[in-house]
Amino acid sequence: MxxxxxxxxxxxxxxxxxxxxxxxxxxxxxxxxxxxxxxxxxxxxxxxxxxxxxxxxxxxxxxxxxxxxxxxxxxxxxxxxxxxxxxxxxxxxxxxxxxxxxxxxxxxxxxxxxxxxxxxxxxxxxxxxxxxxxxxxxxxxxxxxxxxxxxxxxxxxxxxxNGGGDTTVALMRFMESRYSQPITLKTLADFVHLNPSYLIRDFKKHTGSTPIQYLQMLRMNAATSFLAATDMSINHVAEQCGYPSIHYFSQSFKKKFGVSPSDWRKKTALAARTKG
Known part of the structure; x- marks a missing residue:
């Protein structure tokens, strides 16, 4: 080529x-x-x-x-x-x-x-x-x-x-393309014109998680990719992943992985050097 x-x-x-x-x-x-x-x-x-x-x-x-x-x-x-x-x-x-x-x-x-x-x-x-x-x-x-x-x-x-009307797929696509933006349950409900309670039940029926849990997973996956592959500041990573504050991001990250974003980055870098 x-x-x-x-x-x-x-x-x-x-x-x-x-x-x-x-x-x-x-x-x-x-x-x-x-x-x-x-x-x-x-x-x-x-x-x-x-x-x-x-x-x-x-x-x-x-x-x-x-x-x-x-x-x-x-x-x-x-x-x-x-x-x-x-x-x-x-x-x-x-x-x-x-x-x-x-x-x-x-x-x-x-x-x-x-x-x-x-x-x-x-x-x-x-x-x-x-x-x-x-x-x-x-x-x-x-x-x-x-x-x-x-x-x-x-x-x-x-x-x-082809217009199959799959609400769950539409919501997943919406969150995958806008995970860095502010998204609430109301945002999602307005997007698909459904009652929030019904939306949660229907989404969980098809995916095993709530819409907000799925959004959180997307954001955490993006965060670990940014932390491992770039030298972005923690604050910048938080912004890129849709978190309104570095405190909330760090709190959510530690709850998920057991360590702070900066400690996770250090451990990942150390593991990569050791493996290399």
Whole structure:
């Protein structure tokens, strides 16, 4: 696999970008709002939407806001089958263009996406062969993470997309995409238009836990990933995981793991060094 072409572009409402080429493409929205017409369907995409455009499929991109910044990367797969199939492309793009249902992947995905963005926008890959190879490895990692997510959840996503009315799946998707934001039982009840008491019973029937317990699990999983893989301050980790205060975060973390976030980070780092 190789990066055939790439660029950061600023779009305005009076110009149209896009076309057709025999290479698959990644398109990422940095700022503003754009309309992407692909496979006869128009999608509205905002910041942090990453679109997958297979080879030989016409597509057009225009800015809906006064200005919009995007980057794209065309890939020459050279026989590599990393790029997802058409059905998965459609599913992924639909999710990316619906912020309320956009999946929350492992923090590694977000960090890798940031690395690719930085490499393309700074044009490091045009001046350094090492930077180009590292960027290509990061793109391959993104595609692998996307495929792993879609192939693991394809049945659930298809069921949800076809309007099966699965309230539990809808709530799980909602919390997975907004775990870093303030969420209460009322927030969830308003989202699915259900009585809070019924909502709790129905969710627990299907998952074995209450909605708030599921949300807490998501936040704790995110917290341990941030603590293990980044040098974020404890306060920043708390903010990124949806906790209103570092005190409440530390209290919740210690209740779950028996140690404070800082002690957990130290023990994890020590274990990694010992293992290495």
């Amino acid at each position: 190789m990066v055939r072409d790439y660029s950061r572009c600023r779009l305005r409402p009076d110009e149209t970008r896009g076309g057709i080429h025999p290479y698959p493409e990644l398109l990422y929205v940095l700022t503003g709002k754009v309309q992407i017409t692909w496979m006869g369907v128009s999608y509205t995409a905002g910041p942090r939407a990453l679109l997958l455009l297979p080879s030989d499929t016409p597509h057009q991109v225009i800015a809906l806001s006064k200005e919009a910044d995007i980057w794209y990367a065309e890939l020459d797969l050279e026989g590599d089958e990393l790029f997802p199939g058409m059905d998965h492309n459609i599913t992924w793009n639909e999710l990316q263009c619906a912020p309320e249902s956009r999946p929350v992947l492992d923090p590694v995905f977000e960090m890798t996406l940031e690395l690719v963005t930085e490499a393309i926008c700074s044009e490091k890959i045009s001046v350094s062969e090492y930077a180009k190879r590292l960027c290509l490895l990061d793109i391959q990692k993104l595609l692998l993470l996307i495929r792993a997510y879609l192939e693991r959840d394809s049945a659930a996503l298809s069921f949800d997309r």
